[in-house]
Amino acid sequence: MDDALTEPEIVALTADHMQAAAEIRRVALWQRLPWLPDLHTPEEEEQYWRMHLLPNCSILGAAMGNRFVGVIAYGDNWIEQLYVLPDFQGMGIGSLLLGCAKEEMDEIRLWTFQHNAGARAFYQRHGFTAEEETDGADNEEREPDVLYHWRRLPERTPDLQPSDG
Template identity: 40%
Template sequence: MTTDHPAEAPVPAGRLPAPLLRKAIAADATVLAAVHTDARAAGMPWLPRIHTLEQTRAWFEHVVLPHQHVTVAEADGQVLGFSAVDDGWLEQLYVTPAAQGQGVGQTLLRAALNEHPGGLHLHVFARNTRARALYERAGFVCVETSDGSTNEEHEPDCTYAYPPP
């Protein structure tokens, strides 16, 4: 999918300041959809792109933001990433390509774990080795694998749990 959203000011290259975390608001739908789309395209180029940016924005506006606990990471007024948790499941964790590898995902994951001391589960595509490594470093354990027949991308995935069962 091509990026068809207005360009935001670029995230500066180099080391970023520590991100500030805040609760997402309805007005974040557009920027969160862009982060989601851009991070998936950059980090998982093999993943089919089955939704347009506008469909993704509508999904954030009508599903994710009203029904999930969404935390936004930002620095210098720029959104760097976000996480979304629903009923003990980490449903989303995406970081802008320019901010990846700088601790933003780890910060969002740590905050999600702190807010859900009973633990979290998550699904991750099996080929997404970078995300799997992040979760494993945080203590998550793969408890199930799937052939992808139950996700809309039809991509094999793994279910992780923290704490391990």
Template identity: 40%
Template sequence: MITRQAAPDEADAVASIARASRAHFLPYLPVLHSPEEDRAHFRGRVFSKCEVWVAEGEAGPIGFCAFREGWIDHLYLLPPYVGRSIGTALLNRAKDRHAYLQLWVFQQNSRAIRFYERNGFRKVRETDGASNEEKVPDALYEWHLEP
């Protein structure tokens, strides 16, 4: 497995990873967008505003992290690859480039919360979800580079 910066023409593959991961690990979330809307979002917004890194297996991308100044916007792996330190390798790409990062995580997503806390993120606040698209309670986490 290697990590590398994603090419713009991989936006559709990255969107598919996000969709598959959300369906598997976050079944309590409402499905708000079609696969085509997901692909358009990743092509038009995520890839234009974020640095996107993929973890690549033998058959192609198996996970990705999309980040920008101060934020992790997305970190998803295909379900069979979770628990193999791939997420940590992707997260470290963002940490190598930024001294401060924030991210939102759904409060029900205990596996992701444990992952982020193991990787130095600390909860800043919780919300009732009224401000997110899914209307599901979430939490803001942050990480600071240690001096």
């Protein structure tokens, strides 16, 4: 089997990639949570990625062949976006993208919807704990959500043995 087909390449995304990033989010979100209201056009979502996320976040994409299949936007101890196309979920792509963020931040917070059981299980497997649940009044979808938190554990140092000195 060709490794290029099984191992995604992680690349830093630029303004030229924002349409693809926004599309990954739309497809992943509405295939998994079809009841959510579709509040923005694809063009509005691309503008959000280009004008808000790109200047304020590190944005990485997971490419397989010549196609982006996953995306993460993170910075300032927050994951703003993390999506993998449904046909590519369960292949370690989300874990790879999340690992990139964990390498750069000692603690991370993120929001996900309470009804997104797949995302909740994913974050819990990666050491995140639920910190707060809301009724959704503060998000534009008005969907109950949950705040997750992860903190890097301190490195263990070997116990020092007292000297006989």
